[in-house]
Amino acid sequence: MSTPIEAAPGRKTTYLLAIREALREEMARDPAVFILGEDVARHGGGFGVTKELWEEFGPERVRNTPISENGFVGVALGAAMTGCRPVVEIMFMDFSALAIDQICNEAAKVYYMFGGQAMAPLVIRLPQGGLSWKSAAAHHSQSLEAWYVHIPGLKVVFPSTPYDAKGLMKSAIRDNNPVIFIEHKALYSLEGDVPMEEYTVPIGKADVKREGKDVTVIASGYMLHSALKAAETLVADGIDAEVIDPRSLKPLDEETLFTSVRKTHRAVLVQEACRTAGVAAEWGMLIQENCFDWLDAPIVRLAGEDVPIPYASSLERVIWPTPECIVKAARDVCYYPGNWNGR
Numbered sequence: 534m535s536t537p538i539e540a541a542p543g544r545k546t547t548y549l550l551a552i553r554e555a556l557r558e559e560m561a562r563d564p565a566v567f568i569l570g571e572d573v574a575r576h577g578g579g580f581g582v583t584k585e586l587w588e589e590f591g592p593e594r595v596r597n598t599p600i601s602e603n604g605f606v607g608v609a610l611g612a613a614m615t616g617c618r619p620v621v622e623i624m625f626m627d628f629s630a631l632a633i634d635q636i637c638n639e640a641a642k643v644y645y646m647f648g649g650q651a652m653a654p655l656v657i658r659l660p661q662g663g664l665s666w667k668s669a670a671a672h673h674s675q676s677l678e679a680w681y682v683h684i685p686g687l688k689v690v691f692p693s694t695p696y697d698a699k700g701l702m703k704s705a706i707r708d709n710n711p712v713i714f715i716e717h718k719a720l721y722s723l724e725g726d727v728p729m730e731e732y733t734v735p736i737g738k739a740d741v742k743r744e745g746k747d748v749t750v751i752a753s754g755y756m757l758h759s760a761l762k763a764a765e766t767l768v769a770d771g772i773d774a775e776v777i778d779p780r781s782l783k784p785l786d787e788e789t790l791f792t793s794v795r796k797t798h799r800a801v802l803v804q805e806a807c808r809t810a811g812v813a814a815e816w817g818m819l820i821q822e823n824c825f826d827w828l829d830a831p832i833v834r835l836a837g838e839d840v841p842i843p844y845a846s847s848l849e850r851v852i853w854p855t856p857e858c859i860v861k862a863a864r865d866v867c868y869y870p871g872n873w874n875g876r
Contacts, residue, residue, distance in 0.1 A: 570622030641686030700734025745775035
């Protein structure tokens with residue numbers, strides 16, 4: 534479990550502004566850091582994250598690009614290999630498919646293919662997920678983190694709170710490897726404590742957001758907040774849920790997950806992405822391989838439906854896990870009502 538820096542009383546900001554603050558501080562600290570992407574200058578990108586930075590740092594360090602993801606990701610990779618630390622915004626994670634060759638076949642392999650003589654300190658910001666724009670449909674609402682977790686050479690982080698968003702962005706920019714930085718669009722307005730003082734959140738370290746003893750719930754992004762709501766509901770049932778945010782999907786802090794499951798003997802895994810071959814499946818297999826003798830119930834995996842994201846809001850609402858789904862899954866693995874945990 535990590536030990537966060539205490540925020541000053543009343544010092545709250547949003548997830549969006551926490552990311553902007555991290556970008557501003559790192560650009561001021563290191564002149565090699567620059568931003569590029571579609572409309573990132575005066576308009577602040579797709580969601581306004583980089584707004585105001587063009588006025589502060591100028592057009593050399595906040596650069597608008599053509600609508601050509603493979604082109605500007607390739608430019609950023611070249612800049613990274615020659616001493617810069619670019620931060621790329623791809624307007625929607627869905628559009629990163631257009632740059633998949635540059636990300637997965639080029640950036641991810643630079644350090645290995647050059648025998649450590651070249652590096653690619655590159656951050657790629659990917660706003661993802663549904664639940665924020667109603668009826669954004671199949672090309673603007675996907676959760677595709679598993680694509681990048683699968684690729685050796687990439688680091689993948691997915692902050693769920695303003696505190697973690699700022700600290701992980703600063704760590705990502707300073708890292709000498711390409712980092713996929715996932716931002717959930719529905720969290721941009723979320724407020725939370727963010728210290729004024731300098732801090733970073735280490736890549737590769739999970740966080741226990743709520744301690745408990747009866748069941749481990751693992752979730753990232755927006756689903757973390759659904760898990761925390763579910764945990765509060767479960768209190769009335771006498772079920773004490775431990776909620777873990779991996780924060781870093783790769784490298785994954787396996788030991789924090791294992792320690793929790795060995796304590797609670799049960800696991801519920803939650804992802805927004807469609808079910809097949811998602812990160813929750815990887816978490817579940819790791820737990821099965823390393824904690825089998827501690828499990829008192831089957832592992833439960835909750836995920837989005839294996840369908841393109843529908844346009845109709847009536848359909849969109851029912852394809853993702855809800856707090857109620859998580860409550861039911863936790864009750865099931867705890868054999869509630871009935872005799873669970875020896876009671």
